[in-house]
Amino acid sequence: MRKKMYKAGKVWxxxxxxxxxxxxxxxxxxxDDNGDELGVVAxxxxxxxxxxxxxxxxxxxxxxxxxxxxxxxxxxxxxxxSSVDTTSVASAGSDASSGSFSQxxxxxxxxxxxxxxxxxxxxxxxxxxxxxxAGSVSSxxxxxxxxxxxxxxxxxxxxxxxxxSSVTSASTTVSRRGLTPEVTPSAQATHQSAAVVKKQVPxxxxxxxxxxxxxxxxxxxxVSTAKVTVAKRAASTTAKPVTxxxxxxxxxxxxxxxxxxxxxxxxxxxxxxxxxRYLFRNGVKQKGVQKFQGTYYMFNLRDGRxxxxxxxxxxxxxxxxxGADGRILTDVQPWAGGYYTFDARTYLKHxxxxxxxxxxxxxxxxxxxxxxxxxxxxxxxxxxxxxGTYLKATNEAFWExxxxxxADGGGVVRTGNWQIEHAIDTGTSLVGHSPYVWGGGRNSxxxxxxxxxxxxxxxxCFANSGVFAGNVGDAVTYSQTSLGQGVPWxxxxxxxxxxxxxxxxxxxxxxxxxxxxxSPSSPTGGVGVSRLSDVVDRDDRAYAVPWYDIVDGVVxxxx
Numbered sequence: 162m163r164k165k166m167y168k169a170g171k172v173w174x175x176x177x178x179x180x181x182x183x184x185x186x187x188x189x190x191x192x193d194d195n196g197d198e199l200g201v202v203a204x205x206x207x208x209x210x211x212x213x214x215x216x217x218x219x220x221x222x223x224x225x226x227x228x229x230x231x232x233x234x235x236x237x238x239x240x241x242x243s244s245v246d247t248t249s250v251a252s253a254g255s256d257a258s259s260g261s262f263s264q265x266x267x268x269x270x271x272x273x274x275x276x277x278x279x280x281x282x283x284x285x286x287x288x289x290x291x292x293x294x295a296g297s298v299s300s301x302x303x304x305x306x307x308x309x310x311x312x313x314x315x316x317x318x319x320x321x322x323x324x325x326s327s328v329t330s331a332s333t334t335v336s337r338r339g340l341t342p343e344v345t346p347s348a349q350a351t352h353q354s355a356a357v358v359k360k361q362v363p364x365x366x367x368x369x370x371x372x373x374x375x376x377x378x379x380x381x382x383x384v385s386t387a388k389v390t391v392a393k394r395a396a397s398t399t400a401k402p403v404t405x406x407x408x409x410x411x412x413x414x415x416x417x418x419x420x421x422x423x424x425x426x427x428x429x430x431x432x433x434x435x436x437x438r439y440l441f442r443n444g445v446k447q448k449g450v451q452k453f454q455g456t457y458y459m460f461n462l463r464d465g466r467x468x469x470x471x472x473x474x475x476x477x478x479x480x481x482x483x484g485a486d487g488r489i490l491t492d493v494q495p496w497a498g499g500y501y502t503f504d505a506r507t508y509l510k511h512x513x514x515x516x517x518x519x520x521x522x523x524x525x526x527x528x529x530x531x532x533x534x535x536x537x538x539x540x541x542x543x544x545x546x547x548x549g550t551y552l553k554a555t556n557e558a559f560w561e562x563x564x565x566x567x568a569d570g571g572g573v574v575r576t577g578n579w580q581i582e583h584a585i586d587t588g589t590s591l592v593g594h595s596p597y598v599w600g601g602g603r604n605s606x607x608x609x610x611x612x613x614x615x616x617x618x619x620x621x622c623f624a625n626s627g628v629f630a631g632n633v634g635d636a637v638t639y640s641q642t643s644l645g646q647g648v649p650w651x652x653x654x655x656x657x658x659x660x661x662x663x664x665x666x667x668x669x670x671x672x673x674x675x676x677x678x679x680s681p682s683s684p685t686g687g688v689g690v691s692r693l694s695d696v697v698d699r700d701d702r703a704y705a706v707p708w709y710d711i712v713d714g715v716v717x718x719x720x
Contacts, residue, residue, distance in 0.1 A: 420444035437466035449476030536673020581656030596687035618679035
């Protein structure tokens with residue numbers, strides 16, 4: 162019987178606390194049959210300090226519950242929560258609950274309405290709220306509530322003051338006789354419940370956590386309350402729609418079937434891979450000499466890369482010079498330690514020519530196109546060009562191997578000895594006009610036909626100057642080695658004769674390493690002028706060497 166009385170009291174305590182929670186602006190709290198907590202989140206806004214909230218009286222309370230609460234409210238005067246002392250409320254609640262439970266213990270046949278009245282009186286008297294004028298929250302202290310409830314041995318009701326819910330809107334006076342609750346802006350209500358624990362929540366949400374309630378509450382009383390909602394203090398944030406970026410595939414750049422594409426299109430123009438440059442037309446790599454942007458460039462005939470700082474042959478075999486930026490060059494240009502001139506119209510190198518530069522100064526270019534410095538045999542004459550300036554010497558003297566020469570007004574080199582110069586002029590008159598004939602020049606008709614070999618040609622040149630160089634019928638190289646005065650090679654002078662190829666060949670030294678001779682290996686195939694650095698015979702493996710390599714070192718000075 163005591164257990165039934167305990168459960169009935171606990172049911173009414175929970176029901177009463179739920180009603181009080183509704184009247185004071187809280188949330189409706191219920192429990193399941195096992196006493197587990199159930200939480201309800203309200204949607205109504207929390208009253209602000211400058212607002213007045215009027216809570217309507219429950220109209221749907223069960224008839225038995227209404228009669229029980231009416232009898233209880235007839236005996237208990239209205240209590241103003243703002244004026245009740247915490248200690249007195251706690252002790253009053255203890256006495257009331259003890260008396261009610263002792264009466265229920267004596268009689269087990271009392272109506273449920275009486276038990277409801279006792280439970281409601283217990284819950285109403287055990288509720289205390291303390292406020293201050295500044296809006297701070299005060300509540301029954303934990304030791305006082307715990308001591309008051311511990312004296313209820315029959316009901317064993319346990320109040321857990323684990324949290325305090327502060328409502329800063331107003332202080333509240335609750336009417337026990339069904340009057341409309343009065344809310345004043347300056348008061349703060351503190352609601353402490355044995356079955357409900359309210360936890361502080363962030364400003365953006367409102368959360369109500371229910372405490373344990375009696376499992377038999379719904380069997381003995383039906384409490385219908387108005388829906389109470391608590392507004393969320395912070396507006397809910399609307400999630401921004403997530404837009405996925407559509408990543409378009411990059412246009413293709415590279416080769417497809419031998420055709421180069423750039424950004425999805427056939428490449429056209431001047432392109433670079435960071436190391437080399439290429440020229441494309443409609444996706445096809447260009448090679449050789451190509452015109453681009455008003456000038457010409459050279460692209461390697463093998464891989465198509467642009468060529469720079471090079472003198473190279475084109476796809477049609479002609480040679481051109483290309484600069485550091487790849488463009489074709491014209492005019493006087495430095496290259497490979499010398500200077501060269503390239504035609505402004507044909508872009509070709511000038512060779513074996515004496516011509517003025519763009520600024521008016523005249524320069525000589527040899528058979529390789531290089532600007533001449535030193536001696537140059539040109540148009541049957543020997544000329545001297547000063548090293549460094551590349552200018553032709555005129556009307557001035559200069560020296561070679563310790564021997565003095567003179568450049569006349571036209572720049573032609575002379576020794577000052579008329580016999581030597583006449584012999585040389587006689588011989589040079591036949592350059593390109595007298596083919597080599599072995600054994601020729603030994604009789605009058607052969608001489609008249611200008612048919613000579615090497616030794617007969619030398620004899621004929623000096624004979625025209627009054628210098629003896631052997632007999633007409635027996636003039637040979639071996640006999641000529643004893644003519645005149647022997648001199649060392651290092652002192653060789655213009656007009657001296659020297660021998661080559663084991664005394665098998667003879668020539669007249671002109672100066673500057675040039676010599677006049679008659680040989681099938683000369684540039685003309687007969688009487689001609691060669692240089693010691695020239696190759697003797699490219700077609701003959703035994704003589705595919707410079708003339709200098711077959712010089713015997715035997716020199717004879719006839720004048």
